[in-house]
Amino acid sequence: MAETASFPYETRLNILHGPLELIDVHAVPGVNGYKWFNQTLCRVNDSVVRMAAIEGEYHWHKHDEDDEFFYVVDGELLIDIEGGLEGRTVALKPGQGFVVPKKVVHRTRAPRRTTILMVENAGIIPTGN
Numbered sequence: 001m002a003e004t005a006s007f008p009y010e011t012r013l014n015i016l017h018g019p020l021e022l023i024d025v026h027a028v029p030g031v032n033g034y035k036w037f038n039q040t041l042c043r044v045n046d047s048v049v050r051m052a053a054i055e056g057e058y059h060w061h062k063h064d065e066d067d068e069f070f071y072v073v074d075g076e077l078l079i080d081i082e083g084g085l086e087g088r089t090v091a092l093k094p095g096q097g098f099v100v101p102k103k104v105v106h107r108t109r110a111p112r113r114t115t116i117l118m119v120e121n122a123g124i125i126p127t128g129n
Contacts, residue, residue: 009036009058011126017042025051025073025115043122050118050126057109061128063102066121071097075114080107 010030016039017023023041031037031053038052051073060082070077070092077092082105090098100106108116120126 009038009127010034012037012039013126015040015043015048025117028053038126041117044119046122047119048122048124050120052116052118053113054108054110054116055113058107059127060105060107062105063100063124064129066102066124068100068124069097069119070100070108071117071119073115073117075110075112075116077114077116078109078111080109082106 010033012030016028019042021042025041028037028039028041028051031039034053035055036052036058037054038050041049041051043049054077060080070079072092072094074094079090079092079098079100081088081090081100092098
């Protein structure tokens with residue numbers, strides 16, 4: 001797993017919940033101490049579900065081998081997609097989701113405190129390749 005300490009984000013890769021446990025995304029410990037907090041909630045087959053409570057912007061990055069799914073629980077998530085005619089910003093509101101395909105350079109931003117869920121391959125490097 002890649003070192004994430006050089007980025008100004010709190011990224012916790014430990015799996016917080018096992019099968020048959022109730023998961024409450026608004027009760028994750030430690031979430032309020034950071035502007036950008038990411039916690040792995042559970043594993044589902046070869047994927048993980050992560051929650052993030054974020055405000056501000058993440059750095060531009062891509063994942064060479066993995067797609068990434070984002071779902072907004074509350075707040076607003078902006079996903080900037082880099083490149084040519086495809087370059088754009090997607091704005092997600094609560095109840096909306098979006099898949100960023102592998103190899104697509106992107107960054108996520110939240111203009112105000114936002115809670116999101118992400119579904120990713122368990123081996124993904126959260127900060128990108």
